[in-house]
Amino acid sequence: DIKQDRYYKHSYIKTLVCVASGFYPDHVEVSWKVNEEPRKKRVSTDLIAQRSGTTYTISSRLVVDEDEWTDPNNCFNCIVNFYNGKTMQIILEKSVALKVSKAQDKYLKITQNAKLSYVVFIVKGAVYGLFVAFLVWKIQVGIKLHCTRLNNV
Structure with missing residues (x-):
């Protein structure tokens, strides 16, 4: 799920938060794309997934300027890849855009x-x-x- 951080609601920067939960084991990678281009700058991802019962949860944050967030042509994607023992596969890809x-x-x-x-x-x-x-x-x-x-x- 991707949400805008409420703390920055009235700021000139916006923080998008991606939360992936309910996976096991904890072999995941989280990445961001903006308009289909990989984004590595201003990204902060949990170093390790947090265990909750028998599954794990991980979060990642992408910080963008208000101008980039409010541009209706921009689309932000959070991609979560899971290593199943043999290959990495996408288990979550969520998009958000300001409409x-x-x-x-x-x-x-x-x-x-x-x-x-x-x-x-x-x-x-x-x-x-x-x-x-x-x-x-x-x-x-x-x-x-x-x-x-x-x-x-």
């Missing part, structure tokens, strides 16, 4: 449009306010000039 649903995508577009509309309304209101202030000032200056001319006559 944005159509509803989420629509919501994001609506909120972005709403933000843009508010900015336009605020700018428009500010320009209108400046225009009205200019007119009031112009009228007051005109009245003062008119009164000054009347007093001079």
